[in-house]
Amino acid sequence: MVRYSVDEFVNQTKQQDKGEGLFELETKRMMEINLDGQVWAKSGAMVSYRGNIKFEREGILEHGLGKLFKKALTGEGISLMKANGNGKLYLADRGKKISILKLEGDSIFVNGNDLLAFEPSIQWDIKLMRRMAGMLSGGLFNVRLAGTGMVAITSHYEPLTLMVTPSNPVYTDPNATVAWSGSLEPEFVTDISFKTFLGRGSGESIQMKFSGEGFVVVQPFEEVYFAEQQ
Template sequence: MSRYSVNEFVNSTKQQDKGEGLFELETPRLLEINLNGQVWAKAGAMVSYRGNIKYEREGIFEHGIGKMFKKALSGEGASLMKATGNGKLYVADQGKKVSILNLQGESIFVNGNDLLSFESSIDWDIKLMRRVAGMMAGGLFNVRLEGSGMVAITSHYEPVTLLVTPDNPVFTDPNATVAWAGTLEPEFVTDISLKTFLGRGSGESIQMKFSGNGFVVVQPYEEVYYSQQS
């Protein structure tokens, strides 16, 4: 086979069945969902599918008026679509790296912008970061996921997980914070002396402080969020 031929390109990039179950990484930045039932995915994340799959945007009252109210306050940043049927669904988000987590009765908080897909067996709720909402572009909110099932999250480039212990808290840039888990309750702290060193967005001097037992996932990139209500 000649170098750079069309056949070589097709063979090196063609879809492969890895037999890994419901969620599998087709590439590091493309999630393949072997659908036989229903999953939730970030609205607009579908890039391709085959089979008999029906798509519905999340209904206004689908998850109760409480979640609808919180979504309105958060600028609809976690808009979801429901995919139902049988087939292969491919989802991605602006070329971000995809990580798969298999929750087994555990819970995790994920930045609303970094949640790609999750099984319908997972319970979820939006948690608004009220104290910081007026301090950053578009505010900040997270989604709490709990139960048993698959969750896919995204990050710009390679994520790093930092372990937190009671005697060793971790401080992060909110725009670079992807997820956290454990007994952690983030606080927002400001330090004017760090203003010129941390961050380049509207929240340069704001940090998230994580204390307790657990872990925090960060990415080597600052995402700036724009509220659809602004």
């Protein structure tokens, strides 16, 4: 085969059936859903599909007034779409790395910006950052996912999971925090000297403190949300 030929490119990049089930990583940054029914996905994440699949934005009252109210408080919030039918659906989100998790009766919190897709068997709810929400960027909120089923999350570059123990809490930058186990409830702490050290100007640096037993997933990148750019 001729080096750099079109045939070589096609053979190296063409889609493969790996037989991994409903959620399947085609590459580190693109996921294939072998759809036979319904799945929830982040709006705008569809890059391609084949088969008989219909897409529908979530209804305003589809998840009840409670979630509608929370979405209003968090700005855009998490915008979802339903994919129904049979076929292959390909999702991606700004070239971010995709990780697939199988929940088996447990729960996980995910930064709303890092949630890509999940099965309809998963129960979910938007969790506000309590009184600290007003001090943080408009895009910073999280979603609690619980039950049994597949969940796909994204991160900028390779994620790192830090274990939390009662004797060893973990502190994170909220903008670099991707997810954490459902057993943890973060609290917010401030550190004036830390922000000054980093040269970020005057004021207090807000950090998330995780105490107890569980894990926290961080990424080597700080999300800059629209609200911070204004």
